[in-house]
Amino acid sequence: MTKLNISDVGYGLMGFTWTPHPTPDDQAFAAMKASIDAGITFWNAGSFYNLPDNPYANLKLIARYFTKYPEDAPKIVLSVKTCVNPANLGVELKPEQIREHIDAVLKALDGKVRVGILEPARMDPAIPVEDVIPVIAEYVKAGKIDGIGLSEVGKETLKRANAVHPIAAVELEFSMTARHIIEDGTAQVAAELGIPVIGYSPFSRGVIAGRYKSAKEGADKLALFGFDQFKEDNLNHNWKLYDKVKAVADAKGATPAQVVLAWIKYQSGRNGNPRIVPIPGATTVERVRENFKPVTLTDEEFADLDTFVRNFKVSGDRYNEHSRKFLSV
Ligand SMILES: NC(=O)c1ccc[n+]([C@@H]2O[C@H](COP(=O)([O-])OP(=O)(O)OC[C@H]3O[C@@H](n4cnc5c(N)ncnc54)[C@H](OP(=O)(O)O)[C@@H]3O)[C@@H](O)[C@H]2O)c1
Numbered sequence: 001m002t003k004l005n006i007s008d009v010g011y012g013l014m015g016f017t018w019t020p021h022p023t024p025d026d027q028a029f030a031a032m033k034a035s036i037d038a039g040i041t042f043w044n045a046g047s048f049y050n051l052p053d054n055p056y057a058n059l060k061l062i063a064r065y066f067t068k069y070p071e072d073a074p075k076i077v078l079s080v081k082t083c084v085n086p087a088n089l090g091v092e093l094k095p096e097q098i099r100e101h102i103d104a105v106l107k108a109l110d111g112k113v114r115v116g117i118l119e120p121a122r123m124d125p126a127i128p129v130e131d132v133i134p135v136i137a138e139y140v141k142a143g144k145i146d147g148i149g150l151s152e153v154g155k156e157t158l159k160r161a162n163a164v165h166p167i168a169a170v171e172l173e174f175s176m177t178a179r180h181i182i183e184d185g186t187a188q189v190a191a192e193l194g195i196p197v198i199g200y201s202p203f204s205r206g207v208i209a210g211r212y213k214s215a216k217e218g219a220d221k222l223a224l225f226g227f228d229q230f231k232e233d234n235l236n237h238n239w240k241l242y243d244k245v246k247a248v249a250d251a252k253g254a255t256p257a258q259v260v261l262a263w264i265k266y267q268s269g270r271n272g273n274p275r276i277v278p279i280p281g282a283t284t285v286e287r288v289r290e291n292f293k294p295v296t297l298t299d300e301e302f303a304d305l306d307t308f309v310r311n312f313k314v315s316g317d318r319y320n321e322h323s324r325k326f327l328s329v
Pocket residue numbers: 011012013014015044045081151152171172199200201202203204205206207209210211255257279280281282283284287288290291
């Protein structure tokens with residue numbers, strides 16, 4: 001398997017296009033460029049990160065970026081999630097469907113950048129992972145992609161998949177409001193197998209980075225996703241986490257986003273944890289520069305914040321009833 005150069009923090013590109021108001025190219029390109037200037041070598045994308053009227057918008061944005069800056073293509077390990085129908089978000093994992101999705105990914109990227117890691121975005125409880133991985137492996141063997149990843153899988157699936165073909169990385173939600181991978185042993189299995197965890201939505205979709213002025217504004221803006229944790233009543237309670245992060249950040253002369261990322265980086269590779277690579281999303285050059293400025297927590301700062309986080313009871317599920325069916329399968 002090709003050795004992939006994944007930086008300690010990566011960049012999530014979903015927010016540019018999975019929105020009714022996609023970011024203009026000039027703004028997106030400046031932010032993407034700033035991530036490379038900051039030493040980021042890992043970008044995270046999705047073939048369905050778009051509204052239905054704008055298919056493959058995320059991958060096409062990336063292709064346009066590398067058309068303008070071809071010299072940047074070798075600097076980036078690109079991870080792409082696919083095998084989801086963008087119209088209804090149905091998981092499509094029959095062999096022919098997998099091939100159609102991967103071919104469409106390669107077509108949308110137009111040869112401008114290699115796919116470093118290709119991931120089925122979700123598993124289907126009715127389709128064993130042993131039937132999925134060999135189909136993706138055909139593309140590795142043919143030299144069309146570099147590696148295979150998984151997203152939102154449980155520890156048994158991770159073990160079984162890795163027995164079929166080495167898994168380059170596993171993408172799992174990890175944040176102050178989503179610590180389940182530590183509690184349910186998935187992180188430990190990833191560590192045992194030497195598989196890095198790509199920690200997605202590290203800012204709890206922006207809430208604990210201070211993206212929104214109030215719980216009401218956050219609930220309104222995040223309603224598009226329909227997740228329980230971000231309904232206004234739940235967010236009113238969960239806001240206390242942001243208050244704590246803000247207090248730590250103010251005392252340290254850092255920003256809430258920097259403190260959140262530092263809290264994750266502190267745990268990476270420690271105490272039996274796997275390597276954890278947070279992938280914050282951000283659509284402006286200013287936020288990208290802020291987020292990728294290295295900030296670390298002292299042992300005391302981490303202990304104070306982590307004690308608060310461990311004792312905090314988050315209100316509401318991180319997803320909703322529909323999406324839960326495909327989580328941690
Ligand atoms: N595997 C999966 O199932 C899965 C699911 C979800 C996401 N992901 C991946 O994870 C990546 C990140 O997750 P995410 O976008 O859901 O959530 P996130 O990274 O937790 O938060 C993104 C939000 O934080 C805001 N933000 C970024 N930097 C900030 C700063 N310095 N100060 C204040 N606000 C800031 C962003 O604002 P702006 O966007 O307005 O700049 C955006 O609203 C995605 O891009 C995607 O690649 C994977």
